[in-house]
Amino acid sequence: MNNFILNTPTKILFGQGQIAQLGQEIPADARILITYGGGSIKKNGVLDQVHAALAGRTVLEFAGIEPNPTFETLMKAVEVVKAERIDFLLAVGGGSVADGTKFIAAAARYQASPDAWEILLTRGAKVADAVKMGVVLTLPATGSESNNGAVISRRETGDKLPFFSPFTYPVFAVLDPATTYSLPARQVANGVVDAFVHTVEQYLTYPAEGRIQDRFAEGILQTLIEEGPRALAEPENYDVRANVMWSATQALNGLIGAGVPQDWATHMIGHELTAMHGLDHAQTLAIVLPSVLAYKKEQKRAKLLQYADRVWGLREGTEAERIDGAIAATRGFFEQLGVKTRLSAYGLDGSTIPAMIAKLREHGGTALGEHQDIRLEDSQRILEAAR
Amino acid sequence: MNNFILNTPTKILFGQGQIAQLGQEIPADARILITYGGGSIKKNGVLDQVHAALAGRTVLEFAGIEPNPTFETLMKAVEVVKAERIDFLLAVGGGSVADGTKFIAAAARYQASPDAWEILLTRGAKVADAVKMGVVLTLPATGSESNNGAVISRRETGDKLPFFSPFTYPVFAVLDPATTYSLPARQVANGVVDAFVHTVEQYLTYPAEGRIQDRFAEGILQTLIEEGPRALAEPENYDVRANVMWSATQALNGLIGAGVPQDWATHMIGHELTAMHGLDHAQTLAIVLPSVLAYKKEQKRAKLLQYADRVWGLREGTEAERIDGAIAATRGFFEQLGVKTRLSAYGLDGSTIPAMIAKLREHGGTALGEHQDIRLEDSQRILEAAR
Numbered sequence: 001m002n003n004f005i006l007n008t009p010t011k012i013l014f015g016q017g018q019i020a021q022l023g024q025e026i027p028a029d030a031r032i033l034i035t036y037g038g039g040s041i042k043k044n045g046v047l048d049q050v051h052a053a054l055a056g057r058t059v060l061e062f063a064g065i066e067p068n069p070t071f072e073t074l075m076k077a078v079e080v081v082k083a084e085r086i087d088f089l090l091a092v093g094g095g096s097v098a099d100g101t102k103f104i105a106a107a108a109r110y111q112a113s114p115d116a117w118e119i120l121l122t123r124g125a126k127v128a129d130a131v132k133m134g135v136v137l138t139l140p141a142t143g144s145e146s147n148n149g150a151v152i153s154r155r156e157t158g159d160k161l162p163f164f165s166p167f168t169y170p171v172f173a174v175l176d177p178a179t180t181y182s183l184p185a186r187q188v189a190n191g192v193v194d195a196f197v198h199t200v201e202q203y204l205t206y207p208a209e210g211r212i213q214d215r216f217a218e219g220i221l222q223t224l225i226e227e228g229p230r231a232l233a234e235p236e237n238y239d240v241r242a243n244v245m246w247s248a249t250q251a252l253n254g255l256i257g258a259g260v261p262q263d264w265a266t267h268m269i270g271h272e273l274t275a276m277h278g279l280d281h282a283q284t285l286a287i288v289l290p291s292v293l294a295y296k297k298e299q300k301r302a303k304l305l306q307y308a309d310r311v312w313g314l315r316e317g318t319e320a321e322r323i324d325g326a327i328a329a330t331r332g333f334f335e336q337l338g339v340k341t342r343l344s345a346y347g348l349d350g351s352t353i354p355a356m357i358a359k360l361r362e363h364g365g366t367a368l369g370e371h372q373d374i375r376l377e378d379s380q381r382i383l384e385a386a387r
Numbered sequence: 388m389n390n391f392i393l394n395t396p397t398k399i400l401f402g403q404g405q406i407a408q409l410g411q412e413i414p415a416d417a418r419i420l421i422t423y424g425g426g427s428i429k430k431n432g433v434l435d436q437v438h439a440a441l442a443g444r445t446v447l448e449f450a451g452i453e454p455n456p457t458f459e460t461l462m463k464a465v466e467v468v469k470a471e472r473i474d475f476l477l478a479v480g481g482g483s484v485a486d487g488t489k490f491i492a493a494a495a496r497y498q499a500s501p502d503a504w505e506i507l508l509t510r511g512a513k514v515a516d517a518v519k520m521g522v523v524l525t526l527p528a529t530g531s532e533s534n535n536g537a538v539i540s541r542r543e544t545g546d547k548l549p550f551f552s553p554f555t556y557p558v559f560a561v562l563d564p565a566t567t568y569s570l571p572a573r574q575v576a577n578g579v580v581d582a583f584v585h586t587v588e589q590y591l592t593y594p595a596e597g598r599i600q601d602r603f604a605e606g607i608l609q610t611l612i613e614e615g616p617r618a619l620a621e622p623e624n625y626d627v628r629a630n631v632m633w634s635a636t637q638a639l640n641g642l643i644g645a646g647v648p649q650d651w652a653t654h655m656i657g658h659e660l661t662a663m664h665g666l667d668h669a670q671t672l673a674i675v676l677p678s679v680l681a682y683k684k685e686q687k688r689a690k691l692l693q694y695a696d697r698v699w700g701l702r703e704g705t706e707a708e709r710i711d712g713a714i715a716a717t718r719g720f721f722e723q724l725g726v727k728t729r730l731s732a733y734g735l736d737g738s739t740i741p742a743m744i745a746k747l748r749e750h751g752g753t754a755l756g757e758h759q760d761i762r763l764e765d766s767q768r769i770l771e772a773a774r
Contacts, residue, residue, distance in 0.1 A: 015390025219602025
């Protein structure tokens with residue numbers, strides 16, 4: 001097992017009705033800015049619940065944070081934070097709203113440069129303070145509600161970049177599974193795929209004697225396999241929603257990745273697909289992951305066999321058959337959820353692959369994977385194999 | 388899944404050499420009191436490592452915290468904290484030192500009564516402040532390094548009682564598996580049993596749709612079954628020690644018990660065995676747990692079958708056979724580690740059971756288990772069946 005530092009300071013309030021406890025988690029004299037996306041939280045009553053919990057407080061709103069939140073939009077919120085002397089940000093929504101709010105929190109206090117885009121260019125290294133924030137999660141997927149990372153896009157340039165900071169952990173996250181009943185099926189499926197791929201990226205590398213980490217990762221994958229399709233089939237099954245929601249949080253709060261190698265190639269390559277073609281984040285993962293696993297099956301052999309056995313119950317046949325079976329089962333699981341796994345299924349013929357590889361080079365994606373041996377030509381082949 | 392609040396604020400520094408990072412986690416101007424037990428940390432060099440990491444700081448020491456730490460000893464440390472204006476406590480040792488230090492931290496700031504024993508009588512309800520503390524863990528077992536609970540004994544009365552407070556989470560915990568190489572086999576075995584039983588007590592109740600919690604609990608149990616005996620056989624195998632250490636922390640940091648029913652009957656009954664007869668904490672658990680499981684096998688049927696299948700791989704035979712097989716495997720695991728599972732193995736003939744039950748009544752243990760249906764007469768039968 002590798003050495004690690006694990007910080008999970010976000011207090012979790014989980015369960016139906018927990019939004020009502022929100023007021024106790026925010027200082028009474030805070031000037032609060034609620035940040036959200038397109039307004040679904042107005043339709044499903046979540047915004048009303050939040051306002052009820054904050055009755056009597058100073059509360060402003062900033063709407064319009066888009067999926068794959070953009071620098072351009074978020075900088076408008078930064079102006080509001082400064083002008084209104086906001087000292088608590090409450091993100092109400094999914095991973096995009098949480099990510100975007102982390103950027104707002106950091107950019108509003110950023111001193112290192114007048115250009116806050118530097119936060120992304122330096123991966124957050126110079127962030128020295130941030131406005132305190134909490135999350136009311138309505139879309140289980142990214143795990144952003146209890147980690148310190150965010151991914152921000154820039155319309156102007158087509159960039160999509162991550163940053164991390166010890167100052168951008170949410171203070172608390174409210175997870176009420178009932179808020180997810182009204183999600184469109186596409187978002188539910190995307191969320192399950194995202195959580196699944198996060199888990200795989202911290203698990204399917206090489207054996208590193210992280211036995212707890214492996215078992216926990218396998219437990220998350222098994223739960224998503226059991227409960228993901230049920231969330232689509234039985235949208236108002238509370239326990240199913242609860243298990244999906246808790247899986248997504250555990251998939252990316254740092255726990256399963258602590259002390260073990262990681263391979264974020266799928267996310268890095270996938271980001272270029274979103275930036276260039278506007279595919280949903282999870283769609284890009286469903287396309288890229290099976291292709292990465294197949295391309296790297298020699299290096300990932302031992303863990304792929306463990307995955308085949310413990311997650312998919314594949315114990316018959318040759319090693320090669322079990323490995324191919326596990327990759328096929330992964331692809332089949334995404335397709336079962338309605339998330340297509342080929343570029344062609346999204347109308348893409350592969351002609352933009354060279355342009356995406358050029359962008360990947362620009363974004364520093366020249367040596368990906370747990371061995372840093374996925375070079376640009378490998379990423380190109382991975383995308384070509386995904387046509 | 389039940390609603391829950393989960394707080395895991397303790398920052399974990401895990402791995403060989405991490406003690407050297409200690410200084411960064413404690414305010415530079417803090418007046419530090421190192422608390423420890425019988426001096427094994429002097430022999431194995433851990434105390435020297437701690438002092439090296441705190442070179443130039445104001446550092447005092449308080450030694451002599453015993454296994455099952457006593458109120459009488461800890462109150463002496465409280466006097467030191469007050470007289471020396473200590474504002475950071477650093478517990479160096481196992482669960483007893485961590486538990487005792489939590490009590491010192493709370494008692495030194497306790498305003499509700501001049502008698503700090505009230506902290507135990509009220510289970511910590513009136514604790515409103517505590518001295519900040521960190522832990523350097525040298526004995527994986529109790530999970531105390533990253534939770535807010537402690538169990539304190541009182542020599543004078545033979546009491547052994549728990550308390551909890553939001554103010555007694557360690558700020559950080561340093562877990563260096565190499566510090567555990569020199570532990571006596573008995574302490575290693577006890578630690579594995581303690582972590583195993585903590586996990587079972589949050590798992591073997593009734594199905595509650597906590598799928599992640601179940602999978603994580605099973606993962607901890609499987610890891611302890613694989614690695615516990617190896618820790619005895621290969622004491623300087625770093626990865627084995629690392630997996631045991633991380634298992635014990637995960638077993639009781641709140642994660643696997645969040646949102647699911649729990650049954651702490653084994654600990655509650657076991658405490659009376661320690662208080663009256665001085666048995667090691669883990670010895671009492673190894674005696675009581677198999678007896679509790681057998682006594683409650685009807686109520687725990689569904690989870691016992693899941694445990695038999697997923698943890699012990701018992702899939703043949705009738706339900707009753709699989710349940711009995713799982714209980715026998717549990718007992719066999721403890722015995723394999725050298726921890727005896729019968730009262731008679733410790734020279735006890737059962738004649739003091741009525742006196743222990745009387746103490747259990749005094750301590751409020753009148754309705755134990757996940758259904759609060761283990762009455763005093765049931766606890767008596769459980770102990771009688773463990774002779």
